[in-house]
Every structure is written in C-alpha cells, then in structure tokens.
Amino acid sequence: MSFWSKIGRLFTVDDSIMDEDFSLVPHDQGGGNTNGDERKQDTNDHGAGNIDGREQEKDGENHEEEKEKDIETDEKKAKAKTVKPKKMIPDKETGAIKLHSQSEKNENEKQEDKQKKAAQEIKDKPIPEKVSEQLYINRAWVEKIFHMPTNADVIIRDFTIPLSNPIKAFAVFIEGISSKETINSFILEPLMLLAELRSESMEEGALKTVKEKLLPGNQVMEYELWEDVKKNILSGSTALFLEGAKKVLIIESKGWEQRGVGETQTETVVRGPHDAFTENLRANTGLVRSRLRTESLITEMMQVGELAPTDVAVMYVDGITNPKLVQEVKRRIKGIKVDFLQDSGQLEQFIEDPPKGFIPRMMATERPDRVAASLAEGFVVVFVGQSPYGLILPTFLWSLLHTAEDAYLRFPFGSFIRLIRFVSFLMALLLPAMYIAVTNYHPEMIPTDLMLAIAAARELVPFPVVLEVLLMELSLELIREAGIRIPNVIGPTIGIVGALILGQAAVQAGIISPLLVIVVALTALASFTMPNYNFSFAVRTLRFVFILVAAIWGFYGITLGVMALLMNWATIKSFGIPMLSVVAPFKPSSPDVILRGPIFKQENRPSALRPQDSRRQRHFTRRWDPTTHDSEEARRQLEKDNSLLDQGGDQRD
Template sequence: MLDFRRWVKRLFTVDDSILDATFSLGERENGMKGPGGGSEGDEKKSAGKPDKPNEARDDDRDDEQKPLSLQKPIPLSEWAKKEGKREVVRGGSEPDAGDDPIPVSLDSLEDMLNKTFTLPQNKDIIVRHLTIGLPEPRRALLVFVDGMVDKVVINNFILEPLMLLASVRPDTDSGTKDMERVLRTLVPGNQVERVSKFRNAVKQLLMGNSVLFIEGLGEGLAVETKGWDTRSVSDPKSEQVIRGPHEAFTENFRTNTGLIRARLRSSRLVTEIIQVGQTTKNDVAVMYLKGVANPKLVEEVKRRVNGLSLDALIDSGLLEQYLEDPPTTLFPKILSTERPDRVVAFLVEGHVALLVSGSPYALVVPLSFWSLLHTPEDAYLRWPFGSFIRVIRFVSLLIAVLLPGLYIGVVNYHPEMIPTDLMMAIAASRETVPFPVIGEVLLMELAIELIREAGIRIPSVIGPTIGIVGALILGQAAVQAGIISPLLVIVVAVTALASFTTPNYNLSFAVRVMRFFFIALAAAFGFYGVTLGLAAVLGNLVSAKSFGVPLMSPVAPHRHSNPDIVLRGQAYEQELRPEYLRTGDSRMQEPINRRWDAWSQAIRPQPAKEGSRVDDTGANRRKDDSGARGQGQDRGNGESGGEGGGKDS
C-alpha cells in the first residue's frame, strides 16, 4: 500500500529542473563569453588571482555541470502556480527598418537588403545588377521574389526598356528628373508606384512586385509583376447547384474581388484593404455597398479587423473565429461561402463581406439563422419548387437532431405512444441484442461518424465507395451478429441522410454535436429531456447575436421582412431589404416592378416615374388610347349629328 501511494505521488510530481526556464541553451550562451565558456563575472574574479591550471579546470567543469544539476521534484500544483507567474518572452521578430529612407548609395542599400532578407542565404530573393543608359550611365538594382513574379513581364517590360532603350532620350525630356523620366518613358507597367521609404519597398517586394533602385536617386519604383501560379476558377465543392452559376472563389485575392465586381457593377461598391498578421501580412478586403450598408456596421467590422494583433492569418476560417461574438452557441455567427453570386446577393441586401488573401471562402456579416438553411438555387427556381425544397430542408434538420433521441425515448420510457404492433415488433427485434438502447445508438452513431470522416480524408476516387460499401457492410454484419436491431439501422440511416441535406458546412457540425446531446437527454429523462433540450437550444438561439443583430431575426424579435424565411414568395415580391440591418436604402425594388403586368397594376397601383423608358411608353400608350377613344367619341357625335341634321332638314 505504501508503494502504491509513493507511485501515485510520483505520478503527480514534476521534475522542475527539466521544465525550468533556467535550463535553456539561450541563457547558457548569454552567460558564456569566448571559447572558454566563462562569464564576465568569473573573468573579473579570476583576473586578480594567480593562474592555477588544475583549479581552473575544476572550475570550468563545475560551471559546465551546474545547468544540468537535477532539482528535487515538486508537486504538480506548485509547478502550475510557478508557471503562471512567469513572463512570456517573445523573440524572432522580423527586422524592422522603421521609417528609414532609401539610401542614395546602392552599396548601403544592398547592405540593408542583405540584413533584412538574410542574403545570400535566402535563395528566392533575386537582386539583379544592371546599368541604365541615362545621359550619365548609372548602376541600378532590380529586386524581386522568385516564384511570385511573372518573369516574362520583368524581361520584356522592365529589363529590356531600361537596358536597350534608355540611351534614346527625347528632346522634350531635357528638363525632367531621371526618376521621373524612367517612370514616364522607360517602364511601361500598368501599375508603377514611387517609394521613398525602405519599409514600403520591402512591403512591395513581399506582395509580388519588383522594385527598381537607381544609384544616387534615393527612391525606388515598385512595378506590378505579380504572377504566381494559382488555381483557376472551377465549380463549387461544398455548395453545388444544378441551376445557377458554376463558379467558385479561388486562392487568388484579386480574382475573388474581380468575381464580385463582375456581378455587381456599381460605383457604390467599396473595397477597403486591411493588412492583418505581423508575419504573414495577409490582405483582408472589407466589401460593402456605400449608401446601402449601415455605416455603424461597416465601422464595427473594420474596428474588429484592425484590432487583431496576431502573427499569422492563414485562412478565412481563422478570421471567422477571431471576429465572431463570444462563442455562446454551437451555431455559426458568421456565414462562410465559396460562391460569388451568393456574396453579391448579401451585399445588395446591405451585408458586409470579408475576403482573405489565399482563402477560397468569403465571410458575410451579420448572419441570420435562417440564411444557414437557404441556398442560392432557391432564388433561381420558381417559388413553389423553392418553397418545397426548403420545407424538406427544415424537416430534415429536425430529423437529424431529434430522431435518435426520440427512438431512445420511445423504447425506454414511452412505448405506449406508438402502435401496439410496432411496439411488439421493436421488442421482438431486440430480443437477441445484448446492449441497452443507448449503447446500441451510440455504437451506430460513432460508426457513421467514422465512415463520414474516412470518406473525407481518403482519396476522392475511392472515398464515396468506402462510405456506401462500409455503411452497408457494417450495418448488415451488425444485424446478423445480433449486436443491433434492424429498426435501429433504419433510424440511423434516415438520420444520416437528413444530416446530409444541411446546406451549410458549419451548421452540419452543430447538428452532429447536438444529436449526441439529445441522445444523452433522452436516455436520462425520455421525452421530457428532449423537450427541455429543445427549450434550452431555442433559448440559446434567441439570446445569441451576430455583430449586434439577433441570430433569429427577423422572427425573434419579429420584424417586417420579405416572404423569404421558411417559404419563399414570388421574385417580384422581394421588395424590401432586411429591416434588422438598418440599411440606408430600405427598398431593393419598386412595388410595381413588372409594369407590363396588368394584374399587378390593378392590385397595387403605383404612380409612374418620369423619365423612365417604360413609364414613357406607358404614358404614350395611355395617350394613344385616350386619343382613340376621343376620335371614336367624335365619330359617334358626328354620326349622331348627321342623323340629327337629317332630321332637322
């Protein structure tokens, strides 16, 4: 018994000599000076003493052994308290040139480049030496990052004009400065910027541009030469549709912004670029429609993005976690999508979109829960079909969350709520099953999760095959072995199919986690537990917010909105922007947007606008009709007058 206690005590103790901050190679190097390894204090002490080789050798041996000496193990709780008080030391930051100007001498400039980019060890930073044939030939440096530039552009539009055409000087440039002449006549780039600070030159290089430095000028020219290989625009992977655009975002930042611009050709579309990440320096685009998006919402988004202090921002998924409100719910609070047409639809409504360089997904804020169950295809189909698909989707969401829990509640607690024949069939199918119902359900649910995860991680060629064949083989083998009942296989299969209808990837994760939550509640309390769980989830949804907007808007709190929540109305009825966004322009289209439709004109009369082509046509048509009626009336009067004249005569 004493040995067992000693073993447990040793298990919960920590050897502090290994984890202590003093045991580090960096501190040993700081305390060493010269090849002898002695510190400055040791050298001062030994300076006034006679040299004793044996004693000095012993002292050196003692100094070498001191950092490796073991200390007495301490309890884990004491070590944790000690670790909590230690200061975090950060190192390895990038060399900062500050606001230093670009030196006039190319030799000094090259020294700064060597120090900043660790040259010549850094092999992908190319420094090209050349001579420009200005009136007085001058040395120059062309610096770029290999792999991030288009070398054809560099050769044909930078090096060739500078080295072959620079000696030809027009008479009109006699009074022009050399850098201005190079900018105006010798560098035919579409985007050329003059940089005077070394920091800005480094920034341009890391963005994929080439920077030209000329001896004696003290500034550089940043030329647009981006040209790294990227994936072309392809079909969406996670938001596939049958009817609608088949284009998705790529990892190219400017391609993504261009896909949005191509669909939203408005001068009010604003794209603000914010750089995030001290090491990665990723560009984050904040896109919104000026005059439509709420200015307070735009400022809040920019405040959160500017307030991020981090080293790396690899993907938009990380930005989503940094920007969202405190995670009080499993449901997502920021919408992520890979479809440009969906982003455009949200921008028109008054939302704000975020794009991250290197990420094929866009973020949309704020988010309403109902948008998680919508797809772009709903708007492209006629309203009866879109509404029918949405009803199926909402019912599938309830099935995916509640069906296993309801099965457990019926079998364990409430068998009287199902028909007697079905109850007897369930009891007969479970006679040979050695596990309780909760064990059965958990076993099958975990098997489904394993198959789902395996189908994603293995190569795409055999992924679907593994998923289908694995599910069939496992289910059939488990039933034949008597481990699970046949009815449970049906329940789990229907649940898995229902979960696949969830259109949003992040929402599907929330559904999978909540399913186990309701399984546990049903196993403990039956239908009462399921009811309490539903009340808790609904209360959590109602209290959650996305950028200050209630997540359940416009249902809770209720706001007047378009018929586009669960059921989708006619396309010409989608007149208003969401009221919960407090947009600058609340109307997306006029109440009468089909002016040729006599039925809508009669039901909802609206005065015509002046200057519109349709309005003018309608006005002319009404004028012609009134003229025709007048002519007919005059003709009738003439005929009656003739008759009267005849009578009079």
C-alpha cells in the same frame, strides 16, 4: 622630332582619357603628307650640304644614335600609357572602333569593395526608417533584410540605364511569387534596351523620368519607407532602386502559381452558375465585380499578421450598407494581433461575437453569385488572402438553411425545397434521441404492433439502446470522415459500401437491431441536406447532446434541451444583430425568411441590417399584369367598375 618618334606617337594614349572609352580612328591624309614633306625636307637638307666625308660619316653615326634613343624612349612611354583593350565594338553611327578599357572592371571592383564595407558597417545597426540616396547602401540593407545570400529565392539584378547620363540601378524580387515574364518584358527590357533608343533629358529627375517614360507597367508606385518596400516585395512586386533617388519604385509583378476558377465543391446547384472562388484574392473580388457592376461597390484592403502579413479585403456597397456595420467589422479586424493568418476560418473565430453555442455567426460561401446578392442587400463580405471562401456577415439562422438555387426557382418550388430542409434539420437533430425516448420511457406513444416488433428485434441485442445508438452514430461519423480524407477516386465508394457492409454485418451479428439501422440512415440523409458546412457540424454535435438527455429523462429531457437551445439562440448576436431577427424580434421584411414568396413581392431589404436604402425594387414590378392587385391596369379596371356601380345606383334612385 624625328620620323620614328612620330610613328611611336600613333600608339600612345593621352593620360586624360585613361579612364574613359575612346575611339581609335585613322589619321587624315594631311598628317601623312606632312610626314612625307618632313622626310623630303630632311633628305634635301642632307643632300645640299658641303660637308666632307668624315664629317658626314660622323654626323651620320650621331644621328643614328639619337634615333635609337628616341625610339627606346617612345616605346617606354607607349608601354606605360597604352591601355590594353577589353573588346573592340564598331560604333553604330560613325563606324569607329570603340575600345572598352579596364576602367569598367576597376569600377566594378570598387563597387564590390564599397558593398562589402557597407555590409560590415550596417551589420549591427537597426533598419532605418527611410531608404538612402546611395545605391550601395540600399543594396546592403536589402541583403540584410532578406538574409542574403542564405535566402536563395530573393533575386537582386544589377544593371545600368543607358540614358544621356547613365544611371546605376538594381531590381529586387522574390522568385516564385513574381512573374518572370512581367519582369523581363516590362521592367528590365525597357530599362536596359529601349532606354538606349530614347534621348530622354534628366531635367525632371531620374526617378520621374524612369517612372513616367520608361516603365510601361500598369501600376508603378513610389515609396520611401523600408517597411512599405519590404511589404510590397513580399507580396510579389518588384522594387527598383536608382542611384541618387530618395524613393523606391514598386512595380506590380505578382504572378505565383494558382488554381484556376473551377466548379463549387460544397454548394453545388442544378440551376445557376457553377463557378467558384479560388485561392487568389484579386480573382475573387473580380468574380464579384463581374456580377455587381456598380461604382458604389467598395473594396478596402487591410493586413493582418505581425510575422507574415496576410491581405484581407472588406467589400460593401456604399449608399446601401450601414456605415456603423462597416466600421465595426474593420475595428474587429484591426484588433487582431497574431503572427500569421492562414484562412478565413481563423478570421471568423477571431472577429465573431462571444463564442457561446455551436451556431456559426458568419456564413462562409464559395459562390460569387451568393456574395453579390448579399452585398446588394446590405451585408458585408470579407475575403482573406489565399482562402477560396468569402465570409458574409452578419448572418441569420434562417439564412444557414438557404441556398443560392432558391432564388433561381419559382417560389412554389423554392418554398417546397426549404420546407424539406427544415424538416431534415429537425430529423438530423432529434430523430435518434426520440428513438431512445420512445424505446426506453414512452413505448405507449407508438402503435402496439410497432412496439412489439421493436421489442422482438431487440430481444437478442446485448447492449442497451443508448450504447447501441452511440455505436452506430460514431461508426457513421467514422465512415464520413474516412470518405473525406481518402483519395477522391475511392472516397464515395468507401462511404456507400462501408455503410452497407457495416450495417448488414452488425445486424447479422446481433449487435444492433434492424430498426436502428433505418433510424441512423434517415438521420445521415437528413444531415446531408444541410447546405452550410459549418451549420452541419453544429447539428451533428448537438445530436449527441440530445441523445444523452433523452437517455436520462426521455421526452422531458428532449423538451428541456429544445427550450435551452432556443434560449441560447435568442441571445446569440452576429455583429450586434440577433440571429433570430425577422422572427424574434419580429421585423417586417420581404417574404423570404422560412418560405419563399413571389419575387415581385420581395421589395425591401432586411430591416434588421438597417440599410441606408431599404427599398430593393420598385413597388409595382408587374404593371403589365392585370391579375396583380397593385398593377396600374388592375387599378384602372377597379376605377372603371366603381364608376359603373355608381352609375347603376344613380339610375335606380
């Protein structure tokens, strides 16, 4: 072969490496010496011949023509076989220059063609039960399920895992409910950058290798059903699809914006914790676990909703809570067939006993300490999605008048506060009705001077007593609702100033009597003392019922209304347990029903719940106190006194 032909071979690429990355390295010195030797040999051969001048000239012309033909042929071959490099990157170990060919671009184009073809094939097909092993088919199904590219907040990230055998993959997550920091730091970075630094074998399979050796996330699960994959993506997790894998890796990456733990808004206390639940289900269960640190505390997760599933957590203490109660709660939750569940208030209406009456069957609270105390007594607590309230069930009527602060006060103070609440409950329910009954039907029941004062005050009022009371009550409800809906900065001001101005103007105009303003103000203050928001609504609604029956029948109507209300309450049950339990029917219980007894006497859990363990604390909780009749020291002193009495009796004998 001629010299120029060998030079042309340096720029020629073999067909066997057309579709692969290759390294262009300089030839060794031996190759250069060989060329030099050949050139030297050619020169010697030409110089040693005994050829005449004409023959040498003719041979020289023929040799030049042959060289030109060889060069043209080699150039054509080089143009046909040489691949235009995309970029030149020096290798880290050898220093050789790697030329990345156009094969990568061609491969991407082929992948796009496959993707488009797969999208057309599955356009009218139903979603299969399980995921496919082929990556492009899974990607097409993801685009169809989440309506891409119309749906702009669903993100698909394609990449290659640079292991010994590179693996094509893609990740799917929803922007806004997934943490970008978690995805970048604990999913993409380990798979795309750190995997190249590791020499992992693929003997165990791609899925197992990636899951156990390349993903540092705290929770990585495997799923093969599209329904499970879809639910986890919609919950904020990231789905990782691998080429050739029959399952999908679901990595925990939830991270939507949320309100931090703040102070309670509806159950404020002076003494006790001030933290409250927030719009994060896991944060709420964590607040409960931080107080009730026991392995027996169980949290079962359920989902409600056919269009958009909502997470529901059922919490109870194993070994204390009645298993039948837990099963009944879960049975009712599973029976809910609704598209979307927004709040715990909706769940309460779905699972409560037949809605007869105004009294709530469950207690809604935003205090973690109250939930922890209820769980320890054998109750069940339910949390719903992004609702900042927990539902304590079942509940008793007496519990609706209790607060968490009662347990933190000494029993005389706690009993006094509870007594005030019970009196306030009766005032908020019956005071306006009693005013109507006394004014219209039974004026002889009040002192004569007071009766004359009421008559004189009402002399210029043009409306009957019933209409007068209804106008004031409706005005009060209007002010209350306005104070809630307007901005917090001016809300309290509107409530106070509006009530004062409205009452004073109504009295001066002669529309209402001054005594009625006092009655309505006392009623409003009494209703504000109701610790439970739903129970306060019930009292306010029933107040209008008693106003009407008092306007028709006076005290007889009020008596009939109270009897009907008690009969209704006696029939109401909360998950099969009468709401008047402990009193009607009577059940032996600790002294913590209407009034609050000493804390060392509250030894038993509510018997109406039928807990597995009825004992809440030891029988002798103050053994060191000699004034306690059941302490050990008191018993020893009693035995000593009895022995002395016996000795004195023997001496007299």
